[in-house]
Each structure stands twice: as structure tokens, then as C-alpha cells.
Amino acid sequence: MDVRFTTAGDTAFNVEFGEGIDRPTNARVMALHARLKAAALPGLVETVPTFRSLQVVYDPALTSRSEVQAAVEAELAHAADAPLEGTLWRLPVCYDPDLGPDLAELSASLGLSEDRLIDLHGSTEYFVYMLGFMPGFAYMGDLPPELEKPRRSEPRLRVPAGSVATAGRLTTVYPWESPGGWHLIGRCPVPLYDGARPSPVLLAAGDRVRFEAVDRARFDSLTAEAATGRFDPDTLRAAP
Amino acid sequence: MITPCLTVVRPGLFATIQDLGRFGHQELGMPVAGALDPIALRLANALVGNPPGAAGVEVVLLGPALKVEADGVRVAVVGPMALSVEREGQPPQPLEPHRSHTLTRGDVLKLGAVSGAAVAYLAVAGGFALEPFLGSLSTYVRAGIGPLGGKPLGDGGRLPLNRNDAPPGADVELPEPPDYGGGPVRVVLGPQDDRFTAEAVQTFLSADYRVGKDADRMGLRLDGPTLAHTGSADIPSDGLVTGSIQVPGNGQPILLLNDHQTAGGYAKIATVISADLPRVGRLSPGGTLSFRAVTVEEAEAIRRRQEQTIAAWVRAIRPVRPAGGVDLEALYAENLVSGVVDIVNGNGDILNRENMCGSCP
Numbered sequence: 001m002d003v004r005f006t007t008a009g010d011t012a013f014n015v016e017f018g019e020g021i022d023r024p025t026n027a028r029v030m031a032l033h034a035r036l037k038a039a040a041l042p043g044l045v046e047t048v049p050t051f052r053s054l055q056v057v058y059d060p061a062l063t064s065r066s067e068v069q070a071a072v073e074a075e076l077a078h079a080a081d082a083p084l085e086g087t088l089w090r091l092p093v094c095y096d097p098d099l100g101p102d103l104a105e106l107s108a109s110l111g112l113s114e115d116r117l118i119d120l121h122g123s124t125e126y127f128v129y130m131l132g133f134m135p136g137f138a139y140m141g142d143l144p145p146e147l148e149k150p151r152r153s154e155p156r157l158r159v160p161a162g163s164v165a166t167a168g169r170l171t172t173v174y175p176w177e178s179p180g181g182w183h184l185i186g187r188c189p190v191p192l193y194d195g196a197r198p199s200p201v202l203l204a205a206g207d208r209v210r211f212e213a214v215d216r217a218r219f220d221s222l223t224a225e226a227a228t229g230r231f232d233p234d235t236l237r238a239a240p
Numbered sequence: 241m242i243t244p245c246l247t248v249v250r251p252g253l254f255a256t257i258q259d260l261g262r263f264g265h266q267e268l269g270m271p272v273a274g275a276l277d278p279i280a281l282r283l284a285n286a287l288v289g290n291p292p293g294a295a296g297v298e299v300v301l302l303g304p305a306l307k308v309e310a311d312g313v314r315v316a317v318v319g320p321m322a323l324s325v326e327r328e329g330q331p332p333q334p335l336e337p338h339r340s341h342t343l344t345r346g347d348v349l350k351l352g353a354v355s356g357a358a359v360a361y362l363a364v365a366g367g368f369a370l371e372p373f374l375g376s377l378s379t380y381v382r383a384g385i386g387p388l389g390g391k392p393l394g395d396g397g398r399l400p401l402n403r404n405d406a407p408p409g410a411d412v413e414l415p416e417p418p419d420y421g422g423g424p425v426r427v428v429l430g431p432q433d434d435r436f437t438a439e440a441v442q443t444f445l446s447a448d449y450r451v452g453k454d455a456d457r458m459g460l461r462l463d464g465p466t467l468a469h470t471g472s473a474d475i476p477s478d479g480l481v482t483g484s485i486q487v488p489g490n491g492q493p494i495l496l497l498n499d500h501q502t503a504g505g506y507a508k509i510a511t512v513i514s515a516d517l518p519r520v521g522r523l524s525p526g527g528t529l530s531f532r533a534v535t536v537e538e539a540e541a542i543r544r545r546q547e548q549t550i551a552a553w554v555r556a557i558r559p560v561r562p563a564g565g566v567d568l569e570a571l572y573a574e575n576l577v578s579g580v581v582d583i584v585n586g587n588g589d590i591l592n593r594e595n596m597c598g599s600c601p
Contacts, residue, residue: 006431009511010539012481014431021476033267048266048479050503055479057263060514060543065536131269132477132503135383139477176383195373195385201268 003076005069006053010060011045015072016053021141021169025052026129030206031079032072041071049205050130051139086128086206088238091173091188093122093164093211094219099187100164106149106183120144121185121211126171128207136175136193136201140209143169155181162187164211171211175201189214189222190236202233210238243369244310244404248397249348252304255393257368257386259295262376266502272482273378273386274498276359276457276521279418279550280318284363286554287316287340287412295370295377297362297393300457301524303351304393308343312406315349316340319360320417322352339413339560340365342406357522366403380499382458411560418553420519424532427485427510428539432475435507436487440467444509444531449493451527457499460523466491469507477505483512483520495520513539515546 004016015032018025026049033049036056043063048055058068095118097103107117126140143166151167156179159165163174165182174180175192188211192202203209214222225231258281261274275281275298282292297304303321317323317337324332325341326348335341335349337360343349354360370377370387377387384390388397433441449464473489480486484496486506493509498521512520513534523529534542 007428007511007536008431008479008481008508009428009483009513010536010543011483011514012479012511014478016478019476046264046266048502050478051476053478055266055481057266057479057481060540061547064540130477130503131267133269133501135268135270135385137269193383199268200374201270205267 012055012057013065014053014055018052021051021129023127029054032076035075035079039075041068044068086204086208088208089236090210090212090238091190091236092214092222093186093188094214094216095186096216100185102183103185106185110147110149118213120147122213126209128203128205130205134176134178138172138203140171141169143171149183151181152183155179159184162189164188189219189226190233191226244401246306246399247309248304248393248395249307250305251393251395252299252351253302254300255304256298256379256381257295257370257377257388258298258379259377260293262374262378265374269502271380271499271502273380276498277518279518281361282550283414283418283553284316284318284361286557288314288363288365289407290363290367294367299351299354299360299362300358302353305348305350308345308347310345310401310404312342312344313401314340314342314365314406316363317360319354320356321354321360324350326350338417340411342411358524359522364401365407366401369400369402382499412557413560414553415556415558424530425516425520426513426534427531428513428536429510429533432507433509435469436509437468437470443467445533448528448530451523451525453525455525457497459494459496459500462493462495467493467509473507474505475507477503480504481511483517484508485510497521513542515543
């Protein structure tokens with residue numbers, strides 16, 4: 001598909017690379033994002049990567065749509081489509097039933113055993129397509145097709161922070177207690193948002209994630225470690 | 241010495257610290273937040289000699305009462321708000337908005353009800369001694385982000401001040417309250433107007449909408465005729481801006497304000513132009529509005545004219561004239577003070593800083 005520009009008022013426009021949620025389309029989004037971050041165009045406020053489009057935010061008091069779009073088109077001609085090699089994270093997750101209250105229902109409706117569901121969830125290296133909804137909320141794909149199930153029809157008003165969840169072909173870890181309609185299958189003891197860190201958000205768009213099952217004792221000790229602020233998230237980086 | 245501060249005697253309904261927004265971190269899912277009415281904040285700052293992007297207190301509907309715990313402080317309120325000061329041993333004295341006031345230790349500044357608009361702003365000369373987070377002092381209450389623990393002003397809380405005294409010079413005023421104009425709110429269609437029927441777009445641009453009771457800093461639910469999508473209301477989540485008008489499957493539009501999430505999955509029929517954001521930021525439940533479409537080029541021209549108007553308002557700031565007749569002291573003060581104001585404008589300080597902030601919505 002050709003690149004398409006859509007308009008979000010006089011402060012932003014979107015550069016759309018496709019219609020669907022897939023890695024090649026997202027790679028083009030991330031390549032232009034990286035390119036524009038480095039270019040630091042005058043009047044450009046920021047760029048926000050999403051699944052299939054890049055939102056370009058500018059200050060209309062300083063520049064104009066036509067100027068910014070021309071500069072973006074020039075960068076587009078040079079943006080490589082090579083997928084970004086983000087950080088690979090190993091995130092612990094405990095799949096105990098009280099931490100994953102939808103595990104039983106989800107596995108039954110998918111016709112899988114709970115163990116098989118857990119194995120499948122941990123068998124994939126996920127890709128962070130984008131962040132949004134709340135600070136640090138990562139939309140990760142692609143879930144194995146056997147685990148695909150639309151969002152719950154009745155969203156929960158309170159999903160506990162750290163909940164590991166699935167919806168459609170996506171998975172996530174809720175960084176905050178918040179409302180949410182995804183299926184909760186476990187809990188990650190590592191805070192994905194920590195305002196005390198230089199970058200408060202652990203995962204970035206373009207990163208990759210592997211979930212590693214831990215037992216309750218390990219979950220509890222990691223939770224306690226994180227609560228004291230002694231936990232070093234760098235220990236979760238996989239060796240390159 | 242105890243840090244100079246304003247102590248919160250009564251918190252008001254929902255008062256938060258806001259500047260012009262936390263831009264540059266939406267890729268982390270970090271909302272922009274910032275003042276719902278950035279023009280009012282900029283003018284309040286101009287009245288106390290601050291750069292336009294300094295943080296002030298955003299007051300929603302009913303304001304706080306603040307006790308001065310400093311040798312002196314100069315404050316200004318912009319917005320249609322009743323306010324007064326209580327000095328020990330004296331009856332409460334009403335104060336005017338749209339001008340600065342010099343207060344002394346022990347004074348209690350009482351901000352009352354905001355009328356005809358949801359928000360008003362309090363600025364203090366020298367600004368608040370608060371720690372920016374990711375480059376901004378804006379508060380995003382949903383995730384507890386920003387100064388004061390990311391919370392609204394609370395009982396007994398303290399707003400630390402950068403100055404322990406009021407700056408020299410007389411108090412100043414805006415000759416008139418700022419007039420933002422009326423008429424339909426101007427929008428640019430898109431980014432997904434092609435996902436609505438032609439009739440729905442026509443309806444959107446001709447109907448009257450009323451702000452529903454679900455209205456907060458995140459957005460306004462609008463009650464009015466439903467808008468039909470050509471297909472599904474859902475799209476792969478893409479970026480949102482302040483002023484995005486998304487329409488979920490029920491066909492009722494939601495106008496997103498400053499605390500909007502960074503991305504969303506509902507088709508957006510149109511986007512409010514930046515020059516009209518202060519107007520929609522002042523709407524509260526029960527308010528009505530209609531929409532008119534303009535092009536991006538028209539929106540940009542409107543915004544440029546608006547920036548000139550704001551600059552003219554700032555230039556028109558003058559020493560306070562007492563009610564009735566010429567006052568020699570005021571004339572004398574005007575010579576001195578308008579000189580100060582001219583220096584600030586003349587070297588482009590206010591205007592340049594305005595531009596440098598790079599974050600004006």
C-alpha cells in the first residue's frame with residue numbers, strides 16, 4: 001500500500017503505512033519514527049508510533065502542515081524499512097489461578113488445558129508494536145493463533161497492576177491498576193512503570209518480550225524486592 | 241527559614257498544577273495533560289511577569305483558599321471567577337480577576353466559583369518551587385503523575401514558592417477580560433471522516449450538541465444526533481490529539497481534552513482546531529456547541545491571527561487604574577511600570593519564550 005497522509009487538525013497528521021497489525025507495516029512506522037527523532041525538524045513537537053501509522057505532532061504557531069509534511073516526505077524517501085532491533089526482555093510471570101482469574105475460563109473456551117495455554121503463552125517471543133492507553137501499556141504481538149479470543153464483553157472496573165493479559169492476537173502487562181477488558185492469565189511482579197527511573201517506562205515500542213513462568217515463592221520474593229525499590233530491571237535484559 | 245509557600249486552607253473542587261503540557265513522551269503512552277485553557281494561563285503569567293509556560297493553578301468550577309506564608313506574593317487570576325482576600329482583623333475584601341494583586345504574610349486568598357466557564361487560572365510571580373517530571377509541571381491525576389504526587393490540591397497541602405516577596409512595581413491589569421469570540425467550534429474533518437456516511441458528516445456539521453454529565457479533563461461526551469459509520473467503528477489504534485472527536489459504535493461523539501489517552505481505536509470524524517481548544521476547554525456539562533469545518537490552511541491562519549491577538553492583549557497590560565478619575569500616583573506608576581512592561585515586550589522576552597516552549601497546543 002502506498003503511504004497515506006491523514007489529518008488530525010492543525011497540530012498533527014498521521015502517516016499511514018497500511019490497514020492491518022503486522023510486523024512489516026509496523027517496521028516502516030518505526031523506521032520513520034527513528035528518522036524523524038534524529039532529524040529534529042523545526043516546529044516538530046514529537047512523533048507517536050502506533051500499529052500502522054506514525055502521528056506527527058507540530059506547533060502551528062511555529063510552522064505549517066505543508067512545511068512539516070514536505071520535510072517528512074523527504075525523510076520518508078530515506079527511511080530504511082529494516083526492523084528495529086529493540087531490547088529483548090525476559091519478564092517473569094506467575095500463572096497461579098488467583099493471579100490469573102480468567103485462566104480457567106479462557107482455557108475452557110479455547111479447548112485447551114491450563115498447562116497447554118501457559119506453555120503456548122510462554123513459547124513465543126513477542127514484539128512491542130506500540131504503547132498507549134496509559135503510560136507504559138505495551139501492545140505486544142503476536143499471540144499464537146490457538147490463544148486468540150476477543151476482549152471480554154464486560155470489562156473489569158479494576159484490573160490489578162502487573163496483570164498479564166490477552167485479547168485478540170495481543171498480550172500485555174497492565175502497568176497500573178485500571179479498568180480493562182482483556183483476559184487476565186497471570187501476574188508479573190516487575191513494575192513496568194516506575195517514576196523514579198530516568199525513563200519511567202520499562203518497555204519501548206520495537207522491544208521484544210519473552211514471558212518466563214515463575215512459581216509463587218519466586219513471585220513473592222520478586223514482588224517484595226520491587227516494593228523496596230532494590231530491584232534492578234537491567235537484570236531482565238536478555239544477553240544480546 | 242521556612243520555605244515560602246501558599247498553604248491550602250480549603251482545596252476547592254478540583255484544582256491542579258498545570259503548565260502548557262508534557263509533550264515529547266507520548267511514545268511511552270504518557271498523556272500530554274496541561275492547561276485546558278492555555279490562553280488564560282498565558283495571560284495570568286503575563287500579569288505577574290512570568291514566562292507564558294510557567295505552571296499555575298487550574299481551578300475547575302470552585303476554587304481553593306490559600307494562605308500566604310511568605311513575606312509577600314504577587315498573584316493574578318484569569319477567568320470569570322469571584323475572589324476575595326481575608327486579612328487578619330479586617331472584613332473579607334473582594335478582588336477583581338484579570339489583574340495582579342500583591343498580598344502579604346497571613347493573607348488568605350479565597351478563590352470562589354467559576355461562572356460561565358469551567359476553568360480559571362491562578363499564577364504567582366516567580367512560579368512554584370516544584371520539581372518538573374519529564375520536563376513539565378502538568379498534573380495527570382489518573383496515573384498520579386506530576387507535582388504534589390500527581391494529585392489535586394488537598395487540605396493542608398503546601399504550594400512552595402520560588403520567591404519570598406512580591407516583585408517591585410505596581411499591580412497591573414488587562415484592560416478587558418479576554419474575549420475568545422463565539423459561533424460554531426471550528427474543526428478540520430478527519431483523520432477518519434471517510435469511515436462515516438455522507439449524511440453523518442452533514443449531521444455532525446449542522447446539529448447542536450450538548451455536553452453530557454460525563455465531562456472531565458479527559459474529554460466531553462456530547463449528546464445529540466447519532467452519527468452512522470459506513471462499517472465498523474473500530475480501527476487499529478492510532479494517535480489522538482487534544483480536540484480529537486472520536487465516535488464509538490453508539491454514534492455519540494466524544495471530544496477529547498488534555499488528559500486524553502495517547503492512542504485510541506475508535507474512528508475520529510474531525511479534530512477541533514488549536515485556536516478553538518481554549519473555548520472547548522472551558523465547556524462544562526450542559527454547555528452547547530456546534531461545529532463548522534475549515535481547512536488546515538484556514539486553521540493555521542486563524543491560529544496566527546490569534547497569536548497576534550494574544551500578543552496585543554499582553555502588550556495592553558497596564559498599571560491598575562483606580563475606579564473613577566485620574567490618579568497622580570497611578571500616572572507616576574504607569575510611567576515606571578509601563579517601562580518595565582515595554583522592556584519585557586521590547587526585547588521579545590515574553591514572545592520569544594512563548595515560541596521556545598514549542599508546546600503550545
